[in-house]
Amino acid sequence: MTRGPAWLALAGCLLGVFMQMLDTTIVNIALPDLTVDLGASTSQQLLVLTVYTLSxxxxxxxAATLGGRYGRRRLFVIAMIAFTVTSMLCGLATDPVMLIVFRGAQGISAAxxxxxxxxxIAALFTRERxxxxxGIYGAVAGMAAILGPVVGGLLVHADVAGWGWRTIFFVNLPLGILACALAWRRLPAALDPDPDRPDIAGMVLSASALFLLLYPLAVGREQQWPPRLWVxxxxxxxxxxxxxxxxxRLAARGGTPLLRLDLFASRRFAVGLTMSLMFFSVFAGFFFTVSISAQFGLGYSALRTGLLALPFAxxxxxxxxxxxxxxxxxxxxxxxxxxxxxxxxxxAWIALLLDPSSETLPVVAILAPLVVGGIGTGLFVAPLQAVVLSDTSVETVGSASGTIPTAQQIGASIGLALVTMFFFGQVxxxxxxxxxxxxxxxxxxxxxxPVNPMFRPAVADRFAWCATEQLTSPHPERPAAGCAGAPTGSAVAAIAAEAQPWTQSAARAVTARTFLCAFRTTLWVLAGLAVGIGMLTMLLHRNDNRPASTMGDGAVEMSSGETPGTIRPGRPRSG
Incomplete structure (x- = not known):
């Protein structure tokens, strides 16, 4: 393919990547607004967030296997259309169940x-590029996930045409149309020359195992881990x-398995995939704790919370x-x-700067560490894809390319679930x-x-009881039962009204201090995990009997001496 069409086709692919990753984080910021609009329960709110990454x-x-059989270009464009349509349906949802169903369909089309x-992308360019x-692919994927809160906050705040939170889904319509226009005529067909029968058993087993792993992790804390989740x-x-x-067994019979387990014989692939899974766990956990601490702990608006991600981006x-x-x-x-x-x-720098007694985030002070953290993320994510794929061949690149985003999504789901449990445990x-x-x-x-001195100790004690009940519950973001609304009884209501300015100030103080303390502890844990991921890079040395050239430039090396461009390049259209 000539240089111009190849880069235009890459732009179409990257727009698709941007849309997929943006939608993993953009909903977090809009959740309070859509909850009020649709009347979503707590469990429904959680499913709105998690069903996308689950599916x-x-x-x-x-999806990786189906692409080789039916043509990667064809499946990419069909999935892009489906993603755009389901995004529109999400924006048109009139109740929580409808939104959850369309979010699940959106996740399937994204996959x-x-x-x-x-x-x-490998088929579009020679090995030298x-x-x-x-690197560009990794950068776009990382930037999209980081920009999700920023874009979400801006769209919700702008309230275009009175659509409110729905604009976070409608924004995918022009992006999807443009991506399809760029990709359809310029991408190679990328068909496997002699595709085997689909591995139906592997598809069912893998999807079922992943669902049974990720669903309990997503809802366990909110449901307080009933026995069925452990089952x-x-x-x-x-x-x-x-x-x-x-x-x-399928590989031993000469079939084509869904997951090429021989890929894990490559240390670069196995270690790189592990690093990808762990890093995206840390990444998802960090942005969750920032969002929850700012919105629920400090009462920040969607826009103000989203803008906290801008220096990182x-x-x-x-x-x-x-x-x-x-x-x-x-x-x-x-x-x-x-x-x-x-x-x-x-x-660690941000954790050192936090002072829970101040009851606020030192925004000016944390700008520098946020920028530094973003630089580190860009340095890490951009070359990681090439390192993971550096030992793949023309026969295995399709399976490997499906494994990388799978590991990233599993990592984000597991990280979000575990960090959620740890964070609220700290709260x-x-x-x-x-x-x-x-x-x-x-x-x-x-x-x-003006509260009668006789009743002041009772007011303070009642406040302490309600604060403890709320902050130790599975839902510390909402008042405990019996503590919300006006008290019953004229005398009690009068005392509560007199004390309200002082109790409200105390409520803001205890919530802010508690969430900031939990945020600070979580940051130290995430910093330690980042160091642990760094130690894994020591294992990325050259494999025995393999040239080391790919580790210098991050190129994908083919064991056969061919490039991924040989994946059925016979009919690429240059448009």
């Missing part, structure tokens, strides 16, 4: 599109083992641009190590110190209130 992760491996992207184009986790382990055995853009230059001079493993350690250092634990401290301050403050 995304469960479909990816199957069908995502699984084709890396193989199509793979380091560059895969689902146990079934996930059994089905995963059955999937591995089935894949090995700017830093990520710089890191992504610098990354190819750094890889060419220092090798990919060293750049990966430097990038992830920079992220960890930024998290509950911090009440042992924050509630008594604010209780004492409220007792003193009430001395200047």
């Amino acid at each position: 995304f992760a469960c479909t990816l491996l199957t 069908l599109m995502s699984a084709q992207t890396l193989a199509l 793979h380091g560059l184009v895969f 689902m986790l146990g079934a996930a382990v059994i089905l995963s083992l059955a999937f591995v055995r089935q894949q090995n 700017c830093g990520a853009a710089v890191g992504s641009v610098v990354s190819p230059w750094a890889v060419a001079r220092a090798t990919a493993p060293r750049v990966l190590l430097g990038g992830v350690l920079t992220v960890g250092a930024a998290f 509950a634990g911090q009440t042992d110190t924050s509630v008594p401290a604010v209780h004492a301050e409220l007792s003193v403050a009430l001395e200047d209130s």
Whole structure:
């Protein structure tokens, strides 16, 4: 393919990547607004957030196989159209169940599109350009996820045509049309020359195992881990083992398994995939804690919360641009190590700057560590795709390219679930110190209130009880039962009204201090995990009996000496 059409086709692919990753984080910011508009319950709110990544992760491996059989260009464009249509349907939803169903369909179409992207990009360019184009791919994917809160906050605040939160879905319509126009005539067909029968058993086993793993993690804290969720986790382990055995047996019979387990014989692939899974766990956990601390802990608006991600996004853009230059001079493993350690250092820096007693985020002070964290993210994410794919061949690149986004989505889902449990565990634990401290301050403050001195201790005690019940519940973002609304009884209501300015101030104080303490502790844990990911880069040395050239430029090396461009390039259309 000539240079111009190839780059235009790449732009179409990258628009698809941008839309997929944007929708993994954009809904977080709009959740309070859509909850009020649609009347969503707590469990429905959680499903609106998680059903997209659940369906995304469960479909990816199957989607990679289908692309080779039916044509990656054809499936990419069909999935792009489906993604655009389901986005519109999400924006038109009139109740929570409808939105959840369309979000699930949106995740499936995103997976069908995502699984084709890396193989199509590899087929568009020669091996010499793979380091560059895969770096661009990684940068776009990372930037889109980072920009999700920013774009979401701006769209909700703008309230275009009175659509409110619905604009976060409608924005995909022009992007989807443009991506289809760029991709359809310019992408290679990318058909496998002799496709095997679809691995139906592998599709069912993998999708079922992933669902049974990710669903309990997504809803466990909110549902307080009933026995059925533990049964689902146990079934996930059994089905995963059955999937591995089935894949090995299919490969031994000469069939084409859904997941090429021989890929894991490559240390670069296995370690790189593990690093990708862990990093996206940390990434998702960080942005969750920022969003929840700002919106529920400090009462920030959607726009103000979203703008907190902007310095990080700017830093990520710089890191992504610098990354190819750094890889060419220092090798990919060293750049990966430097990038992830920079992220960890930024998290620790923010933790050191936080002072829960101030009851606010020091926005000006944390701008620098946010930018530094973004730079580290750009340095890490941009070359990671090429490192993971560096040992693949023309026969395995399709399976490998579907495995990478699967690992990323599983990592984000697991990370979000585990960090959620840890963070709210910290929120509950911090009440042992924050509630008594604010209780004492409220007792003193009430001395200047019109509340009868006889009732002041009761007011302070009632406040402490309600604060503890709320912050230690599965839903610390909403008042405890019996603590919301006006009290019954004229005498009690009169006392509550007199004390309200002081109790409201105390409520803001205890919530802010508790959430900031939990945020600070979580940041230290995420910083430690980043250091752990950095240690894994030590394992990315050259495999035995393989040339080391790919580690210098991040190019995808073909064991046969061919490039991925040989994947059925016979009929690429240059448009």
